[in-house]
Amino acid sequence: MKLDILAIGVHPDDVELGCSGTIIKEIKRGKKAGILDLTQGELGTRGTVETRYTEAATAAAIMGVTVRENLKMRDGFFANDEAHQLLLIRAIRKYQPDIILANSLDDRHPDHGRAGKLIADSAFLAGLVKIVTEDETGQPQERWRPKYILHYIQDKLHEPDLIIDISEVFEQKMLSVEAYTTQFYQSNGDNGGPQTYISTPDFRDSVVARARMLGKRIGVKYGEGYNSQKSLGISSLDALIQVET
Structure with missing residues (x-):
């Protein structure tokens, strides 16, 4: 399945918070986009693995993505090593994205920076012909390297190299975030559970x-x-000229 854009987040909801506006906007422009979650977010204080899957599916429908897959790496304990790189290499070769949107390389949550580096390294290695991988049916995969990897800004503010206008889709972005009812504050009332940094x-x-x-x-x-x-x-x-509306 060839995708134009593959958004990768270490936790379900990372993509929604970091780059869902861009995804929604590009889908409206006719691009095909998908999401790859690295972990099931099982260490999250609130909610369960099951609720996170339900919430992720709801958010995916709001964004309009073509596919959403979870690699089921261990939340908090995955590593940037050969085994995890090969998992990502197979996924990158499977979806053949032109652009990958990835976790920040440095952030408050240590998983974010580690995932950002894992994604960047795996995207490079996916382009090497001597790394041999097979798809789900046992067929050899072709090498593939995306043209760009863009790391979305998360909790820690970094000076951006690129800013994308998401004004026209911002409300839809926030609906995708609010799909995670166990994780974030809901305007109609909190769903209970211990208060966390992101639930206020x-x-x-x-x-x-x-x-x-x-x-x-x-x-x-x-x-x-x-x-x-x-x-x-x-x-x-x-390309630098913005059309005023």
Whole structure:
């Protein structure tokens, strides 16, 4: 299944918080996008593995992605080693994305930075012909390397290399976030469980404030920011011109 965009998050809800606006916007433009969750979020204080799967499926439907898959790595204990790289290499070769949206390389949660590096390393290795992998049917996979890996900004604010205008889809983005009813504050009341860093109304407010701040940087209402280890290029200056509405 060839995808234009593969968004990868170490925990279910990382993608929704970090880059769902971009995904929704690109899908509306006719792109095919999918999500790959590395873990089941089983160490999360609130909710269960089962509720996280239900919430992830609801969020995926809100975003309109073509596919969502979970690699079932161990939450908190996965490593950037050969075994985990091979899992990701198979997935990257399976979906052949042109662009990967990945966890931040440095963030408050140690899983985020470790996942960001794992994703970047695996994407490079997926392009090496001498690394041999097979698909689910036992057929050899072709090598594949995405053109770009963009690391979405998460809790820790990094100076973005790229900001994408998500103003027109911001409400839909927040609906995908709010699909995780066990994890985040709900405007109609909290669903119970121990209070966590992300379950307070202040955290939701910070998500909105971050999007407003990034949007302001490029003269729009809401934005999502990305970092890239590869220089970003454009084909002409026309790409810098924004059409005013």
